């Protein structure tokens with residue numbers, strides 16, 4: 491089953507300035523300088539306490555297919571500078587023709603819970619190549635991680651209820667719709683209404699029917715009977731087109747006919763009005779009529795807050811259809827992931843560490859060949875410590891809060907840990923297996939189960955501790971002081 495759309499050449503899917511910088515490296519003879527970039531974000535979306543990493547599968551497809559096709563080069567040849575003369579020399583375009591990704595990628599597996607400032611993807615290789623990858627990698631990881639996180643929040647709200655993703659009609663175009671369906675499934679949805687996503691990614695597809703079906707008949711009961719007749723093994727009836735309580739009664743009548751033919755009324759759907767009140771009334775009517783197995787689907791501009799509220803109100807909904815607020819990440823439509831240079835190998839062969847200064851401490855980048863060490867105990871994850879692989883912690887270790895050096899945590903050499911970034915590419919060759927989308931989805935739930943409930947709450951969540959290993963903290967501090975002195 492093809493898992494992606496990204497396995498054709500998409501090397502022009504980048505910002506022009508990446509290609510002009512690549513040209514600059516080529517022209518100045520520095521294209522091959524070995525460098526390290528980290529992709530990370532600074533703040534959780536939705537004022538939450540966790541983020542779900544997602545999008546690596548698309549990154550792998552993108553990099554595997556990475557090359558400039560003849561028509562890409564032809565297009566680049568047509569580009570001109572402000573004076574109308576060609577932007578790029580032909581020699582550069584010849585160089586691009588033979589360019590393939592030849593570097594190393596280390597990344598956090600999809601479905602891992604991650605925290606601010608931790609590298610999700612680390613790219614190491616010739617600087618020209620690393621530079622070209624900034625925009626596509628951010629495009630592929632930011633959106634999917636955002637939607638997977640939103641879906642994980644919906645899953646937390648819904649508990650063990652069924653979550654259906656209904657968002658395609660409101661999604662940000664074709665790729666937005668497809669990748670949102672994929673990420674929503676990974677984050678915890680059970681199925682999607684998006685049939686192409688079902689085909690491409692192997693996600694279960696589910697659906698009910700629209701108001702137009704009911705409206706196309708002279709009366710509602712007739713519409714239900716015909717629907718149940720033609721699709722007897724997939725009957726969820728939308729009951730709110732005219733009068734919801736009467737709609738439930740009509741669904742029960744259609745359900746009786748279905749039952750006489752050996753089928754079940756699977757569910758009814760409520761899509762307007764007071765979903766708590768109406769679902770409680772509908773449940774009562776269904777139970778009294780002998781349909782305790784018939785479920786109630788709720789939909790209508792739902793999000794994780796409304797699902798939580800409706801459950802508190804005792805709503806009898808056990809299947810939630812969620813579209814717009816999920817696939818558009820309505821309350822925060824972007825994850826602010828960034829991609830920063832962290833080291834360049836100088837001519838003597840030593841790493842020269844790099845850092846971006848800022849007046850805002852949160853925007854100062856971290857140097858180094860970063861790896862994330864996640865400590866855990868029998869209750870779950872304790873803390874994440876970012877360290878430089880060139881100076882790995884040996885034995886007992888101290889982690890320092892980068893925004894308040896007086897806040898420190900000490901770990902003995904026996905504290906169990908796992909290093910999060912795994913080798914994905916080595917010298918341009920894919921070295922990692924790709925888990926199935928179902929395994930990634932399971933990983934999300936497994937990971938969330940390791941987080942303290944305070945980190946998962948929607949309001950003022952507890953901050954999971956992330957810090958720098960002491961040698962890396964020192965390196966960063968020294969670099970900041972050195973740059974400020976300059």
Ligand SMILES: Nc1ncnc2c1ncn2[C@@H]1O[C@H](COP(=O)(O)OP(=O)(O)OP(=O)(O)O)[C@@H](O)[C@H]1O
Nearest residue numbers: 761762763764765766767789790791792796799803
């Ligand atoms: N009991 C409830 N508590 C809180 N919010 C609710 C409750 N019932 C429904 N809602 C939400 O209130 C919002 C109001 O929706 P809207 O104004 O569209 O209602 P409606 O008029 O019933 O629907 P429609 O316009 O589709 O006919 C929706 O987001 C809906 O999910």
Ligand SMILES: O=P(O)(O)OC[C@H]1O[C@H](OP(=O)(O)OP(=O)(O)O)[C@H](O)[C@@H]1O
Nearest residue numbers: 656761789790791792811812813814815
């Ligand atoms: O509300 P969402 O979370 O986006 O879920 C998808 C919605 O799409 C459909 O109706 P549509 O919005 O097209 O029309 P309606 O508002 O008139 O029901 C469906 O009935 C849901 O309400």
Ligand SMILES: O=C(O)c1cccnc1
Nearest residue numbers: 656683696697698699813
């Ligand atoms: O199948 C459904 O009920 C559905 C699909 C898309 C959008 N709203 C509802």
